[in-house]
Amino acid sequence: MKILITGGGGFVGARLARSLLARGCLSNRSLSQLVLADQVAPPADLIADTRVQARVGTLLDQCAALRDESFDGVFHLASAVSGECELDFDLGLRSNLDSTRALLDALRARVAQGDAPPRLVFSSSVAVYGPDAAVPMPAVVSDTTLPTPQTSYGMHKLVCEHLVADYTRKGYVDGRCARLMTVTVRPGKPNGAASSFFSGIIREPLAGVESVCPVGPEVAHPVSSPQRTVEGLIAVFEASRQAYGGRTALNLPALNVTVAQMLAALESVAGPAVRSRVRFERDERVAGIVANWPTGARADRAAALGLLPEASFEDIIRQYIADCAANPAALKGLNS
C-alpha cells in the first residue's frame, strides 16, 4: 500500500507518519511506501525509514508529477495557517484552494486512466465555524451547524470540504473530511496560526520561558491532543463509507476548555512556579480572530466511530511531557 501525506513534514503530518510506520498497515493492508510531501524536509527519523520517500517543494508544483503516480491513499494536511492567510490573501488562495484543487485533479487523472479512486482524508478545521449577523453561532458547534467562516483560512477549509465531497460523489476519489480541533500542545516555536498561543502557554512555561497569553482567561475553545488528532485521522481513513456517513465533513473529538482551566491543569501537573510564567497581555489582532471561533464543539459522528476526546486537559499536558522525554530542554522549567 502506497500512501501520500501532504504536509508530511509538519507537526501533525510527521506524527501521523510515525504512527502509520509503527502500525505497519492501514485498512488491513501492509504499508509499503509512504510519500511525505512538504515545503520542508521531514524529521530525520522519518527519512531514515526505508519505506519513506520525502518530496520537498510546494504542493502546487508537485501536483503535475502526481498525475504519473498511483496512490492507494492520501492524507491531505498541507495548508497555510490562519494568521498567514489573513496577512497574505493570495498566498492563502494558492496554498489552500489551488493546491487542493490541483491535488484532486491529479488523483482524478489517475482514475481516468483506470486506477481505483484513492481514499483521501482532508484535514479541515473547526475554523470553518463563525458567527454571522444573519446566522448566530451556537456556543457549542456540532457536525450539523451551518459553517459561516470568519477568516480566509476557515473559508478555504470549507470550500475544500465541498470540493472533496463533489469529487467523491463523482467517483474521482473516496474522500472524507475531518475537522481538526485546535491541536495542543505543539512542540517547537510559535507558528503563524492565531491559535498558536493555545500551545505556547503550556509549552513555554514548561521550558522555563515566559509566555504571553493574548486573550483573557475566560476564553473557551475546543482542543485535542496531537495523538488523539492523529488517531482520528486514521480512524476516518479506515472507516467504511457507510460508517463515515454521507459526504459532509465531521468534527474530530474536542475537549472544551477555557484558558483558565488550561492554566489550572498546568499548575496541577507542573506546579505553581511553571504556571506563574504565563502573563496576560491582550493582542487585538489575535483576540479578534479567536473571538469569532466557537467556544466548544460536539463530535457525534466521530463518537459513533469510537473516537472520544481526552478525559482532561491534565492528560494532554502529561502526553506532551511524555513526548518530551528525549528533549530535556523542553522541560527545563519543570525541573528547575
Added chain:
Amino acid sequence: MKILITGGGGFVGARLARSLLARGCLSNRSLSQLVLADQVAPPADLIADTRVQARVGTLLDQCAALRDESFDGVFHLASAVSGECELDFDLGLRSNLDSTRALLDALRARVAQGDAPPRLVFSSSVAVYGPDAAVPMPAVVSDTTLPTPQTSYGMHKLVCEHLVADYTRKGYVDGRCARLMTVTVRPGKPNGAASSFFSGIIREPLAGVESVCPVGPEVAHPVSSPQRTVEGLIAVFEASRQAYGGRTALNLPALNVTVAQMLAALESVAGPAVRSRVRFERDERVAGIVANWPTGARADRAAALGLLPEASFEDIIRQYIADCAANPAALKGLNS
C-alpha cells in the same frame, strides 16, 4: 453609474438589464453605462440602447481586461447550468469556479488601485441544498439550512457564495449572494438545466407543442417568476449592508408548488386542451437530480427586505402570457 451584468445575454440577465434601463437608476444613482458580458450577444433591443455595451466571449477570458476598468456595481449571473456541469466536470469548474474567482480578483485589483469596493450581487441557487446521509434535508429549506450540494452545479454555487463572503469581509467587494429559486416560465428552447422542464411543461403546451414531463406529478419544488427574480436581485443590490444582514447567502422568495398544481393552474388559465399536451415519461437522469432538490423553500431574510413570492402559479402563467404578447407563435396553442 456603471454596471456590469455577467450572463447579461441570458434570459434572466437580459430581463434584469431591461428592468435597470427602464428604471434609469439604481441605489438612487443614474444608470449611465450598462455592460453586458456573455458568451452570446444580448437581444437587439438591449444593443439598441445607447447606454448598453455588449461584450461577447467567455467570462474567464474577459476578466483580465476588467482589471483596467471601474464598475460601481456588478450582477454576476454567468454560469454553466446543472445538467451541463454533470456532463462536463471541467467545463463546470472553469465556467463557475474559475470565472467567479477571476472576476473577484479583477474587482479586487481595482480596489488595490484606489476604487471603492464595488457592490456585487452573486446569483446563487436553491441547488446548493440537498440530502446527505449524515445530514437529512428538511422538506422546506430556509436561509439557515446547512447546504450539502448533490450536484457539481450546487457545489460551485455554494463555493462561490463563500468566496464572495470572504472577499467582502476583506473589503475587496461589497458582495451579497441571493439564492434563486427555479425560474419559470422561461421562454425559448429547453436548456441544459435539469430544471428545464419546469418551464417546458407550461411553455410548450401554450405554443401548441407536446411536452414531456420527466418526473411525477407529486414532485414539489420552489419556483419564482422571472419578474420576481429580477426584482429580488435589484432589491438585494440596493439593500444596505445592515438590512442585508451578515455575509451569508439568502434565499429569494419561493412559491412552493407540485407539478400537479402547476398543470392544474395551466388548465385553469389556458383550458383543458392546453393541459392535455403534457404527458409524463420518467427520465431517470433528470429525476435523479431533481429528487435531491428541496421540495420547498422559505425566504425569511428576503421577506424582511419586503420581497414576497407570487400569490399563485396562475399569476406566474399569466405573467408569461403577457410577456408573449408580441410573439403570437408562443401562444399558438392557447388560441387554437
